[in-house]
Amino acid sequence: MRKRRKAREAVLQILYQKDMTDDQSSQVPKEFWEQNPCDEEVMEFANMLVKGTLEQIEEIDSIIEKSSDHWIVSRMGVVDRNILRLAVHEMTSGYDIPMKVTLDEAIDISKKFGTNESSKFINGVLDKIKKDIESNPELFGMGERRD
Numbered sequence: 853m854r855k856r857r858k859a860r861e862a863v864l865q866i867l868y869q870k871d872m873t874d875d876q877s878s879q880v881p882k883e884f885w886e887q888n889p890c891d892e893e894v895m896e897f898a899n900m901l902v903k904g905t906l907e908q909i910e911e912i913d914s915i916i917e918k919s920s921d922h923w924i925v926s927r928m929g930v931v932d933r934n935i936l937r938l939a940v941h942e943m944t945s946g947y948d949i950p951m952k953v954t955l956d957e958a959i960d961i962s963k964k965f966g967t968n969e970s971s972k973f974i975n976g977v978l979d980k981i982k983k984d985i986e987s988n989p990e991l992f993g994m995g996e997r998r999d
Contacts, residue, residue: 855891859898860938860957864965866902867934905941912940919980931966932973939978943985944992951982
C-alpha cells in the first residue's frame, strides 16, 4: 500500500474515533500510533492532515453542507462525513496535491470502509466542491489552482 494511502486511512480511523467518542484531547492520535506503529513518513503526513482537519472542522462542515443537497453533516454516516472532511481539508489547504488525486483517494477509501453507496455519495459531493473551488477559488481562501 502506498504511504499516502496508508496515512489517509489512518486519518480516517483517527477522525472516526474522535467523532464517535467526542474526545477533544490530543491523545487519540498518540494512542492510535501506539497501537498501529508504522513508517515515520506515514505518521507525519497523517498527523498533519488530522491537525489541519480538526482545526478547520467548522469551515469544512459548512462547505460539505453547502455542497450536499438536503444533507447536514451530523446526519451523514460517520465514515462518509470523515472521509469528506479529510478530502475537503486536502482540497482547500493549499497542499501540492491535485484535486483529482484527493477525489480518487477518497472514493477508493470509501469503497474499503464505507457502505455500498458511500463512493457514489462522496464522489457527488466532492465533485461539486471541486467545481466550486475551480470556479471561485477566492471564496475558499485560495489562489487559482492548476490541476
